[in-house]
Amino acid sequence: MKTDLSSVKALVFDVFGTVVDWRSSIIADLEAFGRKKGISADWTGLTDDWRGAYRPTLNRVIKGELPFARLDDLHRGTLDGLLEKYGVKGLSEAEKDHVNKVWHRLNPWPDSVAGLTRLKRKYLISTLSNGNVALLTNMARHAGLPWDCILSAELFRAYKKEPAVYIGACDMLCLKRDEVMLVAAHKDDLLAAQQQGLRTAFIPRPGEYGPRKPPAEPPGFVPDIEAPSFVALAEKLGA
């Protein structure tokens, strides 16, 4: 039996991979930066390694091995080692900061802006991302994402998939759990939200990891709704 979605008032979105194509965006941005500075490096390898360090680093925060820090600072902590590994030398502090903030300059998937614009007519739309508030706000300005609100793990000092993030988002929107639906390309994120009583929409983004193998998915998870794009999701939801 299908879940009744008529109670849903707000859609909260995972961002990296779901709304924006982080991999192509970062590779293109850093390649352009390298050309401008005359630095030749394997920017694709650096990008994949950088993202590869993401989940292990967040898990260390979740386990309490690292104190809570905003994602910009965690990214920077990883970046310094990767610049060394990939032989990128001689960057000034301002240049390293520019490279680190590439996560603020990610581009949307082709359907993201049109789909969000349409979904916004019927639903409150917000981020619900591990990205920090400044990162998500700058990204929205860069990519033209029409959020009603920026909700971030930073506000709850906890990272997805900790329950506090999903619960905190519902609480801050003053909505009941079944009035909020998480939209994500990652089933582990959706499963964690579902376990807290939120509704779930799965949008597969098969290109997210390029030729690399995506992380394993929780077996047997069934979302409330699935659509191949945000525009198709709007269509299915009557928005």
Added chain:
Amino acid sequence: MKTDLSSVKALVFDVFGTVVDWRSSIIADLEAFGRKKGISADWTGLTDDWRGAYRPTLNRVIKGELPFARLDDLHRGTLDGLLEKYGVKGLSEAEKDHVNKVWHRLNPWPDSVAGLTRLKRKYLISTLSNGNVALLTNMARHAGLPWDCILSAELFRAYKKEPAVYIGACDMLCLKRDEVMLVAAHKDDLLAAQQQGLRTAFIPRPGEYGPRKPPAEPPGFVPDIEAPSFVALAEKLGA
């Protein structure tokens, strides 16, 4: 000597009275509600008393006499007594909630949307209000306010004019104090921001309190910039 404003990257806005005309909006909304329900009452008196209770209630939170609670809950605490005082009887819980949420349905001053839209081209624009996140987000949807981000006292569990609110906003935007300018119709709010190193823009809203006398202003305060409307502010800032 004029302060150099070229460092400013974000404008954060006081909302009640600065962006929206709370008094006319609430009176009109509650009069329409009363007509629909067949309830005759002095809605203007109730509105003025409701707002009159705002600062004393927040001051009790600031002094620690009341635990931190979101503005919706503080409004509701005051409303119940005022409904009794003004002889408004027989409302259901859902109707009382509807009345309380009139603060989510406030209308902008005539220049607000056009001015914000223009300022957004050059600056990151955010709320910085004592209103809670859901209130500000719902209001933005109602009034068409094109915020990049919703910053609220709720995020810092402190009310303006406590320093934590101004400092917290700069921190969350990852900006230095002199990269953030508070835009407000109230000199006490601007003075508190200025004392924390923020830039200040004063927009007088002489109609805010209707025929009532506005609260006293701190003597001798000089804002960095003053303009009669958001559109005029955009003009002065080259946005």
